[in-house]
Amino acid sequence: MQSIADVHGAIAQSDTEITIRKAFTYEDVLLVPRYSSIRSRKDVDTSTRLTRRLRLNTPIISANMDTVTESEMAIVMARRGGIGIVHRFNSIEQQVAQVRHVKRSESFVIEHPYTIDAGSTVGRARDMLDDYSITGLPVVDDEGCLAGLLSSRDILFVRDDSRLVRDVMTPGDRLITAPVGTTIAEAEEILQIHKVEKLPLVDREGRLAGLITLRDILKRTLYPESSKDAKGRLLVGAAIGVADDYMERAVELRKVGCDVLVLDIAHGHSENALSALRELRSRLDDVEIIAGNVATAEGTRDLIDAGADAVKVGVGPGSICITRVVTGVGVPQLTAVMDCVREADRQDVPVVADGGVRQSGDITKALAAGASTVMIGNLLAGTRESPGVVVVRNGTRYKASRGMASAEATLERRRREKPGWEGETEFSDVVPEGVEGMVPFKGQVTEVLVQLVGGLRSGMSYLGARALGELRDNATFVQISNAGLSESSPHDVEL
Ligand code: XMP
Numbered sequence: 051m052q053s054i055a056d057v058h059g060a061i062a063q064s065d066t067e068i069t070i071r072k073a074f075t076y077e078d079v080l081l082v083p084r085y086s087s088i089r090s091r092k093d094v095d096t097s098t099r100l101t102r103r104l105r106l107n108t109p110i111i112s113a114n115m116d117t118v119t120e121s122e123m124a125i126v127m128a129r130r131g132g133i134g135i136v137h138r139f140n141s142i143e144q145q146v147a148q149v150r151h152v153k154r155s156e157s158f159v160i161e162h163p164y165t166i167d168a169g170s171t172v173g174r175a176r177d178m179l180d181d182y183s184i185t186g187l188p189v190v191d192d193e194g195c196l197a198g199l200l201s202s203r204d205i206l207f208v209r210d211d212s213r214l215v216r217d218v219m220t221p222g223d224r225l226i227t228a229p230v231g232t233t234i235a236e237a238e239e240i241l242q243i244h245k246v247e248k249l250p251l252v253d254r255e256g257r258l259a260g261l262i263t264l265r266d267i268l269k270r271t272l273y274p275e276s277s278k279d280a281k282g283r284l285l286v287g288a289a290i291g292v293a294d295d296y297m298e299r300a301v302e303l304r305k306v307g308c309d310v311l312v313l314d315i316a317h318g319h320s321e322n323a324l325s326a327l328r329e330l331r332s333r334l335d336d337v338e339i340i341a342g343n344v345a346t347a348e349g350t351r352d353l354i355d356a357g358a359d360a361v362k363v364g365v366g367p368g369s370i371c372i373t374r375v376v377t378g379v380g381v382p383q384l385t386a387v388m389d390c391v392r393e394a395d396r397q398d399v400p401v402v403a404d405g406g407v408r409q410s411g412d413i414t415k416a417l418a419a420g421a422s423t424v425m426i427g428n429l430l431a432g433t434r435e436s437p438g439v440v441v442v443r444n445g446t447r448y449k450a451s452r453g454m455a456s457a458e459a460t461l462e463r464r465r466r467e468k469p470g471w472e473g474e475t476e477f478s479d480v481v482p483e484g485v486e487g488m489v490p491f492k493g494q495v496t497e498v499l500v501q502l503v504g505g506l507r508s509g510m511s512y513l514g515a516r517a518l519g520e521l522r523d524n525a526t527f528v529q530i531s532n533a534g535l536s537e538s539s540p541h542d543v544e545l
Pocket residue numbers: 113114115316343364366367368369370371372373404405406407425426427428429452453454455456483484485
């Protein structure tokens with residue numbers, strides 16, 4: 051890649067003796083094409099490092115914003131090879147429930163399936179199936195021994211919810227089961243031969259020891275690029291702050307298998323962030339931690355020294371962000387990424403380029419500048435899987451998108467933290483650094499991801515890069531003028 055100095059082109063104002071560096075964002079530059087032997091964009095590999103130890107097949111992370119990532123978004127992101135970071139603007143219980151939902155959404159073997167006892171009512175079973183979005187419940191006795199299986203089909207035509215599970219379940223003696231240690235391939239064969247969808251695993255004493263479902267096996271072929279842990283569960287991350295309950299939050303999230311914690315505050319290069327990170331590192335040494343946000347090499351170095359497994363970069367580039375206008379502080383995102391990557395590379399730590407991605411070409415530029423992944427808010431907000439409802443205005447469908455430091459989000463958070471508060475004066479000190487808005491409804495997030503990843507793949511093939519490391523090596527940026535920018539967009543046609 052071309053040297054940072056070339057790109058930054060520092061300018062010296064000799065008459066005032068002040069040197070002000072030039073800094074760039076994605077729109078200021080383009081990547082220069084070069085010879086490519088790549089015949090199809092399918093031939094490029096977009097796999098990357100998320101943190102020191104975690105890898106992704108798709109270098110895209112959905113942002114920890116309450117209008118972007120809860121469990122539904124996180125499930126699709128992981129199935130498509132990326133990852134979602136569940137936001138923290140809720141109670142610990144709510145955030146933990148979201149993470150648990152993702153971790154339980156699929157696995158090789160469900161180690162602790164939800165169960166019911168034979169004396170429960172059909173109504174209770176129906177509620178559990180609904181609450182956990184599942185299609186069957188193993189029935190167990192007091193010792194945990196398998197007594198039967200209740201599937202949603204068994205109760206489809208049962209009108210009387212007071213009937214008992216034992217009267218409608220498939221009893222244990224008619225069930226197909228398998229011993230602990232059954233492989234996925236063996237399970238697939240058993241399910242096929244017996245034309246059943248669920249295979250309870252039992253130990254020698256007849257106790258339920260796990261469950262393999264046809265649905266999970268099919269998902270493996272349906273989503274081959276999924277981001278998964280060693281147990282075949284989807285990867286998921288969750289955000290934490292640096293105040294109040296952050297340690298308890300982190301511990302509870304870890305208990306339900308959260309793969310990566312994102313310590314996320316607006317000014318990550320602060321004593322608050324560094325001391326919280328050090329404490330997290332010492333209490334939870336087995337969890338991966340992404341920390342941020344910073345925009346400088348010094349910030350990156352300090353976060354890594356405090357224990358970060360990846361550094362999140364971005365002060366002010368976000369679509370809903372007004373930090374730069376309100377505070378006068380920030381660094382245009384391409385320069386910020388390059389500065390941070392330079393430091394992170396020394397310690398072999400990946401960088402997340404967070405915010406400001408407006409089109410797929412920006413992803414190519416961020417990764418060519420050395421980021422390992424990009425975090426995206428706006429482009430993923432307004433999809434079917436983002437939290438919130440669709441509203442219709444003048445015949446067009448929209449969903450909300452808001453900054454987590456917007457006035458509305460800040461007030462909501464304070465109200466939650468101080469239940470019963472009704473006054474106003476206490477909150478008159480709120481200085482928002484984000485805005486609330488609406489984005490057009492975009493349909494399924496998969497469709498958005500297909501476009502984003504497709505653009506990246508094409509970008510890589512223009513640079514003759516079969517992998518993201520090569521994209522970085524082959525990158526030469528040129529600065530463009532306003533005329534160049536307008537030439538880059540559609541012009542002289544009616545769209
Ligand atoms: P995009 O451009 O993808 O950016 O929508 C998402 C990122 O924006 C950051 N974010 C904020 N930044 N004030 C800020 O200064 C805010 O209220 C705010 N809310 C989100 C965040 O880093 C996110 O990933």
